[in-house]
Amino acid sequence: MAFVVCEAMTITLNPDQEARILERVANGDFSSVEEAARQLVDEALIGRALAENDDMAWAKPHVEEALAEIERGEGITLDEHKARNAMRLAALKR
Numbered sequence: 001m002a003f004v005v006c007e008a009m010t011i012t013l014n015p016d017q018e019a020r021i022l023e024r025v026a027n028g029d030f031s032s033v034e035e036a037a038r039q040l041v042d043e044a045l046i047g048r049a050l051a052e053n054d055d056m057a058w059a060k061p062h063v064e065e066a067l068a069e070i071e072r073g074e075g076i077t078l079d080e081h082k083a084r085n086a087m088r089l090a091a092l093k094r
Contacts, residue, residue, distance in 0.1 A: 011037065 013021065021036045030036035069075055076084075 021030075021033055021040075024030055024036055025033055030039065066075075
């Protein structure tokens with residue numbers, strides 16, 4: 001499938017991309033293939049820009065806080081976490 005994104009550009013999708021976009025349009029996620037393509041390209045470009053420019057400095061205080069909690073014995077194991085979530089889900093199903 002090929003479609004015009006803007007007057008100067010035509011994009012050709014491979015069959016898998018075409019099927020996935022058509023499915024999203026059919027599900028009502030997008031009103032058209034063109035809208036889907038524009039939004040998905042925008043999201044990919046923004047995501048790439050964030051990944052390339054984000055040094056993750058904002059996360060450092062959160063990581064330091066979490067490590068301090070673990071050192072104080074305030075953390076839980078993955079098994080404990082899974083057990084808590086299983087109990088929460090069971091309570092919601094009642």
